[in-house]
Amino acid sequence: MTTYRQIPVQQLNREQASSELAALATEIKLHNQQYHQLDAPLISDQEYDSLIRRNQAIEQLYPDLKRIDSPSKQIGYSPANTFEKVIHRQAMLSLDNAFNPDEVQEFLNRLYRFLGMSLSTNIDFIAEPKIDGLSINLTYTNGQLTQATTRGDGMVGENVTNNARTISNIPAALHGIFPRLVEVRGEIYIAKSHFIQLNAQREKQGDTLFANPRNAAAGSLRQLDPAITASRPLQFFAYGLGAIDTNGWTTPKTHQQWLIQLQEWGFIVNANYRLCHTLQEMIDFHQYMEKSRDQLDYDIDGVVYKVNDLSLQQRLGFISRAPRWAVAHKFSAEQATTTLKDITIQVGRTGILTPVAELEPVTVGGVVVSRATLHNEDEINRKDIRIGDKVLVRRAGDVIPQIMHVIPSTRSATSKPFVFPQKCPVCGHPAKRVDGLVAWRCTGGITCAAQAVERLRHFVSRDAFDITGLGIRHLEEFYRDGFVKTPADIFRLHQHQDNLVNRVGWGKLSVQNLLSAIEQRRHISFERFIYSLGIPQIGQVSAQIMAHYYQELPRFLHSMRQAHAKESSAYQELDDIEGIGQAMADDIVMTLNDPEQIAVIEDLMREITVQPYKNLQISDNHALYGKIVAFTGTLQHMSRHEAKAMAEKFGAKVANNISKKTDLLICGEDAGSKETQAKLLGIKIIDEKTWLDLCQQI
Ligand SMILES: [Zn+2]
Numbered sequence: 001m002t003t004y005r006q007i008p009v010q011q012l013n014r015e016q017a018s019s020e021l022a023a024l025a026t027e028i029k030l031h032n033q034q035y036h037q038l039d040a041p042l043i044s045d046q047e048y049d050s051l052i053r054r055n056q057a058i059e060q061l062y063p064d065l066k067r068i069d070s071p072s073k074q075i076g077y078s079p080a081n082t083f084e085k086v087i088h089r090q091a092m093l094s095l096d097n098a099f100n101p102d103e104v105q106e107f108l109n110r111l112y113r114f115l116g117m118s119l120s121t122n123i124d125f126i127a128e129p130k131i132d133g134l135s136i137n138l139t140y141t142n143g144q145l146t147q148a149t150t151r152g153d154g155m156v157g158e159n160v161t162n163n164a165r166t167i168s169n170i171p172a173a174l175h176g177i178f179p180r181l182v183e184v185r186g187e188i189y190i191a192k193s194h195f196i197q198l199n200a201q202r203e204k205q206g207d208t209l210f211a212n213p214r215n216a217a218a219g220s221l222r223q224l225d226p227a228i229t230a231s232r233p234l235q236f237f238a239y240g241l242g243a244i245d246t247n248g249w250t251t252p253k254t255h256q257q258w259l260i261q262l263q264e265w266g267f268i269v270n271a272n273y274r275l276c277h278t279l280q281e282m283i284d285f286h287q288y289m290e291k292s293r294d295q296l297d298y299d300i301d302g303v304v305y306k307v308n309d310l311s312l313q314q315r316l317g318f319i320s321r322a323p324r325w326a327v328a329h330k331f332s333a334e335q336a337t338t339t340l341k342d343i344t345i346q347v348g349r350t351g352i353l354t355p356v357a358e359l360e361p362v363t364v365g366g367v368v369v370s371r372a373t374l375h376n377e378d379e380i381n382r383k384d385i386r387i388g389d390k391v392l393v394r395r396a397g398d399v400i401p402q403i404m405h406v407i408p409s410t411r412s413a414t415s416k417p418f419v420f421p422q423k424c425p426v427c428g429h430p431a432k433r434v435d436g437l438v439a440w441r442c443t444g445g446i447t448c449a450a451q452a453v454e455r456l457r458h459f460v461s462r463d464a465f466d467i468t469g470l471g472i473r474h475l476e477e478f479y480r481d482g483f484v485k486t487p488a489d490i491f492r493l494h495q496h497q498d499n500l501v502n503r504v505g506w507g508k509l510s511v512q513n514l515l516s517a518i519e520q521r522r523h524i525s526f527e528r529f530i531y532s533l534g535i536p537q538i539g540q541v542s543a544q545i546m547a548h549y550y551q552e553l554p555r556f557l558h559s560m561r562q563a564h565a566k567e568s569s570a571y572q573e574l575d576d577i578e579g580i581g582q583a584m585a586d587d588i589v590m591t592l593n594d595p596e597q598i599a600v601i602e603d604l605m606r607e608i609t610v611q612p613y614k615n616l617q618i619s620d621n622h623a624l625y626g627k628i629v630a631f632t633g634t635l636q637h638m639s640r641h642e643a644k645a646m647a648e649k650f651g652a653k654v655a656n657n658i659s660k661k662t663d664l665l666i667c668g669e670d671a672g673s674k675e676t677q678a679k680l681l682g683i684k685i686i687d688e689k690t691w692l693d694l695c696q697q698i
Pocket of ligand 1: 425429443444449
């Protein structure tokens with residue numbers, strides 16, 4: 001379909017106009033779905049508004065070309081199929097928009113003209129912040145909440161009564177005196193602060209993040225399971241009325257009186273509304289709200305002006321999809337298009353590499369934005385973000401600016417996909433993509449300045465050196481002041497005793513306690529020592545396995561250095577240890593062959609003593625003691641796991657594979673190639689019965 005987007009509306013011929021209207025209908029429908037049903041807008045609100053306006057302008061020029069599916073006949077989205085559809089008693093119309101004071105003046109002109117009044121006649125307006133949330137209609141029958149419906153397409157909405165009931169500031173019953181039936185309208189929203197918490201929680205759980213508080217509110221309300229809605233921090237501001245059956249109840253005469261009435265019934269009405277007598281007062285209020293929007297804990301995207309006098313509202317009535325008595329004066333968008341100049345990499349406390357978009361500075365919602373998070377490599381690939389691209393940036397409240405999408409048509413022919421760096425930009429160590437994670441991680445460990453404090457925290461933690469009284473805040477303080485840069489520095493902290501005693505919040509006693517806690521840890525078990533190094537993937541269990549296998553630190557370090565060559569027997573030996581996979585082996589070998597890490601460990605060795613591995617249950621008289629054994633085939637009387645534990649209990653080491661170093665192969669039923677190999681190498685082979693006999697010996 002050809003589009004004539006570049007041609008000004010006034011210059012379109014009939015044929016072009018018809019084609020353009022068709023293109024706009026399809027495009028706007030897509031954006032409606034993206035925005036309302038998928039909560040994933042593709043374009044900024046301003047760009048969307050400009051499409052709507054262009055569509056309207058063309059329809060005005062060629063009224064007979066107006067399509068049956070014209071976007072101007074629709075307000076929002078069609079309801080999803082999953083909720084019961086409800087026809088509104090009174091249509092939930094949207095508002096016309098004004099983007100500058102001139103357009104507000106035009107709105108006033110139209111209004112005065114319609115009423116046949118001169119512009120000098122005073123008409124009061126209520127100016128209210130336009131909450132960027134989700135409109136809802138609440139029906140109260142005899143004072144009880146009987147139904148809640150979303151706006152839907154303005155005529156038909158979705159029944160979300162059960163979900164709305166979970167929102168604490170939607171009253172289940174009205175206070176005081178009320179009409180027989182009344183519909184209260186307002187906005188459901190999520191506070192910015194709650195939105196940040198919600199997204200942080202979702203990130204932790206690996207869920208997709210909401211783009212902004214509005215999408216979060218929409219996604220949370222339109223849940224088929226009300227329990228999920230209940231778990232979300234939704235709130236409600238009431239701002240207006242729908243159908244009403246007074247049954248003798250006296251209705252308010254002005255919009256302001258209605259706002260007071262809504263509060264008396266138990267609703268929360270946004271307190272930031274103002275009664276305005278002139279256009280200037282309206283514009284002043286708009287400017288004031290635009291300046292203060294960052295201080296509010298909820299998103300607003302403009303100010304709504306409503307005629308205060310309800311009898312005038314009645315006279316003014318509606319034009320096709322909006323009331324004549326109100327207009328939304330929008331703020332400048334919180335989204336903007338700019339150029340992605342570069343992608344840099346930030347290194348977090350745990351060594352995770354996070355890509356950051358360096359942007360051509362652009363004003364987004366009144367704030368200059370020059371950087372935005374790109375989350376991870378997958379995100380960059382998924383959105384196909386490339387250096388040099390034009391991108392749409394969105395900022396919502398205090399949230400870190402995000403890149404919504406690339407504008408593909410502006411991409412240069414020479415642009416290339418971004419290649420994620422293989423090195424840490426802080427310390428230069430190789431980065432590795434950890435199995436099962438989307439993130440890349442720096443392998444620099446303790447030598448990487450970005451990770452040092454976190455590594456030190458691990459070093460002193462309970463299962464490592466277990467130094468009480470040395471928390472993360474102290475470590476950060478000591479690191480910043482240069483007292484503790486590496487683990488060895490902890491054992492030299494006593495040299496700064498005088499300085500420590502003089503610190504705020506540090507008494508002589510607490511310093512003494514800390515220093516003595518450190519002194520007590522100058523002797524450390526081999527397994528704790530391995531664990532404390534914070535080698536990726538090496539937890540307590542694998543540290544224990546290695547300590548058991550290598551028995552003492554010098555032998556371990558020596559063997560790891562030899563294992564640097566993958567074809568070495570030392571590497572093979574490490575790889576063969578039961579419970580140590582190849583990825584783990586690679587990480588250990590890489591860490592312990594890194595010159596900087598070696599320097600850190602050697603420095604530490606000057607301060608502490610690492611005790612050889614102790615296993616009190618082992619008798620060195622046992623036939624299995626010190627032997628390297630392997631298993632093959634199926635054992636009948638114990639599981640493979642149990643057999644290995646048994647072998648280790650007697651001081652044997654269990655290998656996965658057969659090598660020249662293997663002393664003994666235990667063959668169960670259906671033994672495989674290991675048996676053949678062992679025969680070739682002349683290794684002693686025993687059956688399960690002999691194995692069980694061996695296990696009986698003490
Ligand atoms: Zn690093």
